[in-house]
Amino acid sequence: MTPTLLSTTDQQGTLFRRIGKWLPSLLLLIVISSLSTATRASADPVDSEVAFRTTLQPMLRQFCFDCHDSGSEIDLEADSRATAIHKNRTLWNQSIAHLRLGTMPPEDGPKLNDETRKRMIAAIDSIANAVDCVQNPNAGRVTMRRLNRTEYRNTIRDLIGVDYQPADDFPGDDVGYGFDNIGDVLSLPPILMEKYLEAALEISGQAIYTPPPAEIFEKQVSPGSLTGADRWGNRSPLGMSSNSTVTWEFTAPFSGEYTFEMVASGDQGGDEPVKAKITWGSKERIINIPNKTEETFKISMRFATGKRTIDIAFINDYYKKDVADRNMRLHGVKLTGTARRSTYVDPKLVPASHRKIIFVHPRGKDEYRQSAQSILLRFASRAFRRPATEDEVNRLVALAAETWRDNGTFEEGIQVAISAALVSPHFLFKVEQPQQPAADGTLPLISNYELATRVSYFLWSSMPDDELLAMAHQGTIRKRETLMRKVAAMLQDRRSNQFVANFVSQWLQIRNLDAVDPDTRVFRGFNEEVRELMKRETLTFFAGVMRENLPVTTLVDADFTYLNDSLANFYGIRNVNGDGFRKVSLQGSPRGGLLTHASVLTVTSNPSRTSPVKRGKWVLENLLNTPPPPAPANVPELERSKLVGTLRERLQQHRADPACASCHSMMDPIGFALENFDAVGQYRQRDAGSDIDASAKFPDGTEVQGVDGLRKLLIGKRKEDFMRCLAEKLLIYATGRGTEYYDKCAIDQIVQRCQQGGDRIAYMIAAVIESEPFQRQGFRDQPTN
Incomplete structure (x- = not known):
C-alpha cells in the first residue's frame, strides 16, 4: 500500500474592545516564559581533571600541539584544564568533527591509527561535554512556543472544522536550528497580533451560523x-x-x-x-x-x-x-x-462546525447563560488543550452576555466568546507552567496535558485529539504501553502526514526546492510539475519507511522509492503507469535512498551544474551532523576564480590553498561520489564530453566508488553518526529548542533504544517521546563550577 500524503468595521471595533481584555494576560505569559527558575551544577570536575591529565593531554601533545600551540590561529594548548575545555566546548566539538572525518591530523602530520583516534574522540567528548546523566541530568528549558502558521491552520481545522487558508498570509515564521517551530525565534510582532484578531472574527463567522440581520x-x-x-x-x-x-x-x-x-x-x-x-x-x-x-x-x-x-x-x-x-x-x-429579527436557525443552513460547537440550545433568554457555560467550558478546554478554569469560562460567558445586552442573538454571543478564546495566549501558545525541581533535585515532569500537547504537535502539528486529552485526564498517558500504543496509531493516522511534510522538508532542506531555478536550456526535462513531484517522492518515501517501521538506514540504502509515471519517465524508469504514486523497485538501478532523490540533488546544485561542495556540505550537516566551519572571507566563487580544467580539477586546485583544504577535504569527496547525477538529479555517465569519475578518497584514507560506495560508508562505518544525527534532529523538532551539550545523555539513550528495536524508525520516534527533554522540565543552562 502506498503511504498517503497530502498532495463590518464597527462590529470589528466592538469585538476588538471586548476581546482586548485578554491581551494583558498574553503579555504577562510572554514575560513569565523568559524567566529561568533554577540552576544546577555540572558533573564532578575532579574526575574530568584526572581524565584530562592522564588520557587526553598526552595525546594532544603527541598529535596536536605541534600545529595548535600558543600563538597559532587555533590554540588548543591554551585550555590547560578540563574546566577550560568544558567552557570552550564549541571549539573542542569542532575538533571532534575533524577527527571523525579524518581531516586532522593533516596528511603531512603525525599518523593516527583508528584505535587511538577513537580514544581521543571519546576523551575530548567526555570532558568538553561533561555531564552526569544519572546524578545531575538536565532536561533543558523550552521557551513558551507560539503556534507557527502550519500549526495554527491545523489546530483551527481540528478544533473548529474550518480550514483557514488565510493563515498562509501571516508573517513568515523565523527559523532556528533548521526548523520553524523553535520557541526562541517564534516572536509575536504587532502585525501578527492584528492578523490573529482578524482571523478570530472570520473563523467564528464561518464556524457559527447566525440568523440574518433584521431587514x-x-x-x-x-x-x-x-x-x-x-x-x-x-x-x-x-x-x-x-x-x-x-x-x-x-x-x-x-x-x-x-x-x-x-x-x-x-x-x-x-x-x-x-x-x-x-x-x-x-x-x-x-x-x-x-x-x-x-x-x-x-x-x-x-x-x-x-x-x-x-x-x-x-x-x-x-x-x-x-x-x-x-x-x-x-x-x-x-x-x-x-423588521422583527427572527431567532430561528434553519437546520439546513447550519454547518457541521456550528453543530460541533453549539451542542445545547437554550429554550429562552433565561437559559442563555447556562447553555453558554456548557458550550464554552467544552470549547475552551479543547482550545487551551487542558481543562479551562471557572474564571476563564466566566470571562467568556461575560463577553457573550455583552452581546446579548446589545440585542445580539445567542449564536452571536457565542461567536464573540470563541473569538476571544482564539486570541487567548492559552490558545496561541503551548503554555507550560514553570516548576521547581524536587528537594532531592529530581527534575519535574511536565503536566499530563502538556505532555499530550507535545506529543500531538510533534506527530501531527496540531492539537491533541479527544483520546489523547482523555489519556491526560485519566493519567494513563504516563503508562508506557498505553502511550506507545497511541503513538503507533498516530503514526499510521493520516494526520502524521503533517509531521512528514514539516519535519522532513526542513531536515532535508527540500523546502528550498521552491527557490531553486535550474537552467531549463540545459536541463530540458525539468519543469514545474517535476519540481512538485520531486518533493512528493521524498515525503512519500519517508512516510513509507515510517509507516512500515523499517530501519532508519533504509533512508540511505533503500532499493525502492515511490513514483508516478511522470517522475519515472524523468528518471528513465520504465513500466510505471498512472498519475498516482506507488512503490517501485530500484533493484538493478543506480538509484536508492535519499542521496539519489532528485529533490535532494537539485537543492544541492547550481542552476547550470552540479556542486560537489554543496552536496558534501549537505551530507555533513543533515546526515552526519558535522557541519564544516564557515568559509574564509574573500574566497572567490569557483566560476569567478582563475582555476582551470574539469570541475574535479578546479576543486583540487582550490584545495591547494591551506585555508580551504581542511573544509574541502571533508566536503568534496562526498560530492564527487554523487557526480553521476546532474543538477536536477538525472543519471549520467558523461559530462562535457568526458567520462565521469565518481571515485572519492576521504582524509582518513577511506576510498569509495560512486553513490553505492557512499551509501555503504554511511550505513557502515558512519552508521552511528547518521543515527545520532537523525535522533538529534528529531529531538530539536519535537521539543522546539536547540540541543545543548547536556542533551548528549538523551541522544545516547534514544540511539540505544532504537538499536535495541532493530534500528527501526518508529522506535527512534518513540524513544524521543520517552526521553527526559521531552517528558521533563529542565533549565535554560547548566553552568560549570
Missing part, C-alpha cells in the same frame, strides 16, 4: 412628488395655501413598527398656529407647526405588508386680505422601519 426599510421622497402636489406646482418645499391633502403611496415590505418623519414650517396668520393632520389607515394625529421655523415631527406607525398610504392635510387655512394669511410648507417626508 431595514428606509425611504425618503420629495414633497413635490406626492399625490395631490400638482395643485401646488409639484414644488419642493411644497407651499400649501388653502386646506388640502397630499398623499404618500408606498409598499410596506414587512409588518411591523415604522417611524414617519415630516419636516414642516408655517406662515402663521390669525390667532392659532398652523395645523396638519396625518392619517394612516384608521388612525390620525393633529400636529401644530411653528411659524417660520422648520421642525421635524416623528410619529410611530404600524403597517401590515403591502400597499399603504399616509395622508398629510393642511386643515386650518385662514386668510384676511391685507391682514393675515395662514399657510403650511412641507419640506420633506421620510419613513423608516426595522
Whole structure:
C-alpha cells in the first residue's frame, strides 16, 4: 500500500474592545516564559581533571600541539584544564568533527591509527561535554512556543472544522536550528497580533451560523412628488395655501413598527398656529407647526405588508386680505422601519462546525447563560488543550452576555466568546507552567496535558485529539504501553502526514526546492510539475519507511522509492503507469535512498551544474551532523576564480590553498561520489564530453566508488553518526529548542533504544517521546563550577 500524503468595521471595533481584555494576560505569559527558575551544577570536575591529565593531554601533545600551540590561529594548548575545555566546548566539538572525518591530523602530520583516534574522540567528548546523566541530568528549558502558521491552520481545522487558508498570509515564521517551530525565534510582532484578531472574527463567522440581520426599510421622497402636489406646482418645499391633502403611496415590505418623519414650517396668520393632520389607515394625529421655523415631527406607525398610504392635510387655512394669511410648507417626508429579527436557525443552513460547537440550545433568554457555560467550558478546554478554569469560562460567558445586552442573538454571543478564546495566549501558545525541581533535585515532569500537547504537535502539528486529552485526564498517558500504543496509531493516522511534510522538508532542506531555478536550456526535462513531484517522492518515501517501521538506514540504502509515471519517465524508469504514486523497485538501478532523490540533488546544485561542495556540505550537516566551519572571507566563487580544467580539477586546485583544504577535504569527496547525477538529479555517465569519475578518497584514507560506495560508508562505518544525527534532529523538532551539550545523555539513550528495536524508525520516534527533554522540565543552562 502506498503511504498517503497530502498532495463590518464597527462590529470589528466592538469585538476588538471586548476581546482586548485578554491581551494583558498574553503579555504577562510572554514575560513569565523568559524567566529561568533554577540552576544546577555540572558533573564532578575532579574526575574530568584526572581524565584530562592522564588520557587526553598526552595525546594532544603527541598529535596536536605541534600545529595548535600558543600563538597559532587555533590554540588548543591554551585550555590547560578540563574546566577550560568544558567552557570552550564549541571549539573542542569542532575538533571532534575533524577527527571523525579524518581531516586532522593533516596528511603531512603525525599518523593516527583508528584505535587511538577513537580514544581521543571519546576523551575530548567526555570532558568538553561533561555531564552526569544519572546524578545531575538536565532536561533543558523550552521557551513558551507560539503556534507557527502550519500549526495554527491545523489546530483551527481540528478544533473548529474550518480550514483557514488565510493563515498562509501571516508573517513568515523565523527559523532556528533548521526548523520553524523553535520557541526562541517564534516572536509575536504587532502585525501578527492584528492578523490573529482578524482571523478570530472570520473563523467564528464561518464556524457559527447566525440568523440574518433584521431587514431595514428606509425611504425618503420629495414633497413635490406626492399625490395631490400638482395643485401646488409639484414644488419642493411644497407651499400649501388653502386646506388640502397630499398623499404618500408606498409598499410596506414587512409588518411591523415604522417611524414617519415630516419636516414642516408655517406662515402663521390669525390667532392659532398652523395645523396638519396625518392619517394612516384608521388612525390620525393633529400636529401644530411653528411659524417660520422648520421642525421635524416623528410619529410611530404600524403597517401590515403591502400597499399603504399616509395622508398629510393642511386643515386650518385662514386668510384676511391685507391682514393675515395662514399657510403650511412641507419640506420633506421620510419613513423608516426595522423588521422583527427572527431567532430561528434553519437546520439546513447550519454547518457541521456550528453543530460541533453549539451542542445545547437554550429554550429562552433565561437559559442563555447556562447553555453558554456548557458550550464554552467544552470549547475552551479543547482550545487551551487542558481543562479551562471557572474564571476563564466566566470571562467568556461575560463577553457573550455583552452581546446579548446589545440585542445580539445567542449564536452571536457565542461567536464573540470563541473569538476571544482564539486570541487567548492559552490558545496561541503551548503554555507550560514553570516548576521547581524536587528537594532531592529530581527534575519535574511536565503536566499530563502538556505532555499530550507535545506529543500531538510533534506527530501531527496540531492539537491533541479527544483520546489523547482523555489519556491526560485519566493519567494513563504516563503508562508506557498505553502511550506507545497511541503513538503507533498516530503514526499510521493520516494526520502524521503533517509531521512528514514539516519535519522532513526542513531536515532535508527540500523546502528550498521552491527557490531553486535550474537552467531549463540545459536541463530540458525539468519543469514545474517535476519540481512538485520531486518533493512528493521524498515525503512519500519517508512516510513509507515510517509507516512500515523499517530501519532508519533504509533512508540511505533503500532499493525502492515511490513514483508516478511522470517522475519515472524523468528518471528513465520504465513500466510505471498512472498519475498516482506507488512503490517501485530500484533493484538493478543506480538509484536508492535519499542521496539519489532528485529533490535532494537539485537543492544541492547550481542552476547550470552540479556542486560537489554543496552536496558534501549537505551530507555533513543533515546526515552526519558535522557541519564544516564557515568559509574564509574573500574566497572567490569557483566560476569567478582563475582555476582551470574539469570541475574535479578546479576543486583540487582550490584545495591547494591551506585555508580551504581542511573544509574541502571533508566536503568534496562526498560530492564527487554523487557526480553521476546532474543538477536536477538525472543519471549520467558523461559530462562535457568526458567520462565521469565518481571515485572519492576521504582524509582518513577511506576510498569509495560512486553513490553505492557512499551509501555503504554511511550505513557502515558512519552508521552511528547518521543515527545520532537523525535522533538529534528529531529531538530539536519535537521539543522546539536547540540541543545543548547536556542533551548528549538523551541522544545516547534514544540511539540505544532504537538499536535495541532493530534500528527501526518508529522506535527512534518513540524513544524521543520517552526521553527526559521531552517528558521533563529542565533549565535554560547548566553552568560549570
